[in-house]
Amino acid sequence: MTLPRWALPLAAVALLLVLALLSLTMGSTPVAWHEALAALARPGGADGSMAQAIVRDLRLPRVLLALLVGATLAMVGSLLQTVTRNDLADPFLFGLSSGASAGAVAVLAWAGDSLGAWTLPLATFAGAMVAAAAVLLLVRRAVGQGPAQTVLAGLSVSFLFGALTHALVFAGDQRAAHAVVFWSMGGLGLARWENLWLALAGLLVVAAFVALRHRALDALLAGDDTAHSVGVAPERLRVQVFLVAAVAAACCVALTGVIGFVGLMVPHVARRFVGPLHAAFVPCAALLGATLLLGSDLLARTVLGAQELPVGIVTAGLGAVFVMLWLRRIAVR
Incomplete structure (x- = not known):
């Protein structure tokens, strides 16, 4: 029996609502589901209850960050798999995670929090963007600019920044090693109302690109020659996708790690x-x-x-x- 095309999205929406409610109620301090819903329904949150503080200030931003980052990473992976024609492509195949890790380690092990709460997100964002620039520079100088060259450039930059990260960990403050390891494994503990805009910006960047260029991406599915025949420049489109992927992934990594x-x-x-x-x-x-x-x-x-x-x-x-x-x-x- 073949399921209709809308069955999976509908099931995903239902599951998403259930998981969101469970995420608001479950944790080290359980909150009853009716208390969680009441905390969401009260405007302003002025009653000062512990349940309301947990739901509105801690768990709801975390739920929203998970939704934004999960959606962004999936969209970026979809675009990269299209333009590289590589079924194993994902946002971290192209050195973005390694560059972000190098920026994070430089802060955690060497610089401290000289810029306050935004020190770590800014450092990881800068590291990811430097890695993306390095990949694009290598691709531009390579013979041909096809998907194979992009993947190889990404792998080489990933190895380079990985070596730099290990060197920074080895030579830096060993007391920061635990924080470095935890951050490199990824987490949503930095979710705050004041930094959700960064994850939202990453989502909007890739969503806007897909809305504007989805027909060009469809043409690329048929091969470079077919794309050329309908007025699409594959090399230029790949560079555009990689830039969008770099910005969107950097926004995510800056808040969640790898x-x-x-x-x-x-x-x-x-x-x-x-x-x-x-x-x-x-x-x-x-x-x-x-x-x-x-x-x-x-x-x-x-x-x-x-x-x-x-x-x-x-x-x-x-x-x-x-x-x-x-x-x-x-x-x-």
């Missing part, structure tokens, strides 16, 4: 249900990515009781299982 595999897994599931055309495929991937990261964060916060597990560990475990099943599926073919 959360891998969301952008790798989700596009495959979305493409299977709604097809490869980007007007439907990318929004579906965004919805599934938000659901996946919200569910992963809920699991990370509750599986060890009062101790929080970095959400990147959960997504990495799911990603490993996904890749194994994907490889098995290819082998059966």
Whole structure:
């Protein structure tokens, strides 16, 4: 029996609402569901209750950050898989995570919080953008500018910044090593009302690009020659996608650290249900990515009781299982 194309998005919306309510009520301090809903319904939140403070000030920003980052990473992964024609492409294949990690380690182990609460997000954003610029520079100087050159440039920059990160950790303040390790595994602990705008900006950048260029991306699915025949310049489009991906991923990494595999897994599931055309495929991937990261964060916060597990560990475990099943599926073919 074949399910209609709208069945998966509808199920994802229902699951998303359930996970959001569970995320507001579950944690080291349980909150009854009716108290959580009452905290959301009261305007201004002036009654000062502990439940209201937990829901409105701590858990609701975290839920929103999970939704924004999960959707953004899934959309970025969808675009990168299209332009590189690589089924394993995701936002962190191209050195973005390594550059962000180098910026974060430089702050945590050397600079401290000289810029206040924004020191770490600014450093990670700057590191990701430097890595993106390095990849683009390598691609521009390479012979040809196809998807293979982009992937190789990304891998080389990733290895370079990875080595720099390890050197900074080794030579820096060893007391910061735990913070460095926790940040590199990814987490949503920095979620605050005042910094959600950065994650929203990343989402809006990639969403606006898809809205404007989805037909050009569809043309690229048929190959570079076909894209040329309909007036699309593949090389220019790849550079545009990479710039958008770099900015959007940097906005996410600046707040959450390195959360891998969301952008790798989700596009495959979305493409299977709604097809490869980007007007439907990318929004579906965004919805599934938000659901996946919200569910992963809920699991990370509750599986060890009062101790929080970095959400990147959960997504990495799911990603490993996904890749194994994907490889098995290819082998059966």
